[in-house]
Amino acid sequence: MVEAIIEGFEKAFQLILSGDPEVLSISARSILISGTATLLAAAWSIPLGLLIGVRSFRGKRIVRSTFNALLGIPAVALGVILYLALSRSGPLGFFHMLYTPLGIALGQAILITPIAVSFITSAIESVDPEIHRLAKTLGASETEASFAVLRESTGGVALAITASFNRAVAELGVALMIGGNIRGSTRVLTTAIAMETGRGELALGIALAIILLFLVAVISVLMNVLGGRR
């Protein structure tokens, strides 16, 4: 059995190094879908995180703890809920988004929103409140002061976005239930790994797993370097 694993790794590296079109297209699709999901989530999470982090308002603690509680939402559970909603007989069936790449992207965006919002809020709150006050003292408007805080917390925000992307690209539940693992359309790294291992294509499964690990590691390191520069 050990030999089989070694052989699997050998074949896996061959697949990656020779630029196997199947492996490449699945990886590219994964990055594209999860990247879009991350951008979407960032687009609404940064302003939201800013609002929650900088402002004080009634029910702020409830909002914060809601997002914190949603941090660990199981992807499979969200997958089921979204599947029922997006199914042709479900309430959002008219979108025709089930089994489409866009469906996965939206599902993943929802999945990672709590992570993005929660981490961004923490990053902003960890900035010395004096900066916000000082900026205002010096005559900055509320918006300007907020952006001054945002600028101070760039590293934390970048980390939040990285963590979100990593969660999106590594999750299986939403991609499988909303995407359906359709070859050439919604087959992404995680669904392909699960399927190829299940149907005995070990080398392909290992190759895809290596790519997934590599992808997550490279992006994390890259963001650490960029974030640590300041």
Next chain:
Amino acid sequence: MPSITPVYVSLGIWYISISHLLLAPLRLEKRLKESLDLKLVCSSICFRDKQLYTDSNGQESAEMHPETYRASHEVVHRRFMQGLTLVQGVLVLVLIAVAAMVGVIYLQSLSSSASRVVVSTTTSLYDTGLLEVVGAKFGQEQKIGVSFISAGTGLAIQYAQRGDSDVILVHSPSQELTFLQGGDGVNRKIIAYNFFMIVGPSDDPARVRGLSPLETLKKIKQAGEAGVALWASRGDDSGTHTKEKSLWKAAAIDVAKIREESWYVEAGAGMGKTLQLANEKQAYTLSDAGTYLKYARDGLISLEALVTQGRELLNVYSVIAANPSKHPDANFEDAMRFIEFLVSQEGQDLIESYGQEDYGQPLFYPAVRLLQDNTNPELLSWIRSYAYFDGSECPPQYRHQEGALYEEE
């Protein structure tokens, strides 16, 4: 085009959040200027800068001198806005949003290109790779994309019942009949058959090699209760699982009872995973021929096919279209083209030739010709009694715009 709507929804969410961020400060700032807090901070700066000014009554005031206020405004711009000014900040956020929209629109364009048929199918057909070959050939000729969702028969049927698939490709006549009776499907066609096999460890602890299927099950139960053998069940309501339950029943063994016993292991997984599980645990299991042959050839399992003969092991694959009168969103037209392709000479030849080279024998046998010409009466009678409803592969009440599909009967 309703499918573009999510783009607008997310644009809307984006717009509301950003406009709130930009507008709310206007109100807040006004209030803050009046607040004591700000005045105190202001005055402390004024003290520090020794720029307290005396108002018209000759009294010292805690108010900031207008000039000082304006000067400090410039300081904040210098000190805090150099790296990321307000404009740049908003620009970055807008860029993120625009990039997200481009991604969404690109993904959208991927999803809605040309027409496609969604086929929910059993794992056994998909895992062997047959359907990818059939789908590619059909797509090439008809310019229709085929999307296969691989699940057990039970789940495949549920997908169609919810209206999420246009065609089902399954192998469980009893479940198919329920599906037709529920009005969810029309135009059933039997497309292929092969045989299930009972596979197990090569040392065969229950001594079943070469026995009849029902004898085999009884022996395995005895050996299981004696603690020398295990049985791995799919346990996922798939066609194979349904077959397994019917075999236990035919052998006069109560499945509900034995599934509580420790020698009966439920995998709750597809055929491939169940075979691997059986291999790890050295258990017996029921497998379709196609998946077993593929796994055995690839050296993934060391189980042997111990029992392969007997009419009880017949396995019949059928295709059914979703009923357009119950599921108006279903792509009925292309679904029918797919069914016609499967039963055509070309589709049947594809099924017959698949696996010949790799396995030395077909994984699936085409059924259409067999049902038409009476070349193998024995097998024909087996299929008729196992997979026909009221003497037909699809009784007339379950047909809909079937065209020439059943002309040969």
